Amino acid sequence: MTMQQKLARIAASALAVAFGLAGGAYAQQHDAHADHAAAAPAMTKAVCVLTPTKGSTASGKVTFTQQADGVLVEATVSGLAPDSKHGFHIHEFGDISSEDGSSLGGHFNPGGKPHGAPDAAERHAGDLGNIQADANGTATVKAVFKGLEIHGKDSILSRGVVVHEKPDDFGQPTGNAGGRIAVGAIGLAKP
Secondary structure (H helix, E strand, C coil), rough: CHHHHHHHHHHHHHHHHHHHHHHHHHHHHHHHHHHHHHHHHCCCEEEEEEEECCCCCCEEEEEEECCCEEEEEEEEEEECCCCHHHHEEEEECCCCHHHHHHCCCCCCCCCCCCCCCCCCCCCCEEEEEEEEEECCCCCEEEECCCECCCCCCEECCCEEEEEEEECCCCCCCCCCCCCCEEEEEECCCCC
């Protein structure tokens, strides 16, 4: 064996050892990240900032907090007509690119249920009922809704929230609540 062949063989052995050590370090580092991710608490809060559609002045904020019995929805919406009532729904898409809010699609309804009031046995998951504005045109909501989840196969993340121009009368197929006056996309909230 020539000197060049011996050096090549030594270099190949050194590289094999180095790659073996590096691979082991990578595996340990990867396992540490997986353990950390498994130990990290699940995100339990989401938020939606509502912006007015074309010609509207309604805006606000909605927070969603996962609880054992459903999702706590807390909202404040201002810029509404004084003492008015408005349909309030989660819609299937979080796309707020259209001027009229139509890009949010229909009500979020993963179970294929008929439209209904929030306390109805059969309803769209996104049927949150109505919000009632006070004399100053501000509506607030604080209620727990069953059938919603922040994580899981029917997650509300990346869905949209719509405030409608008229009240939801709970008729079929979507409550006759008219146009969309404020819209927003639901995303994870900073813990």
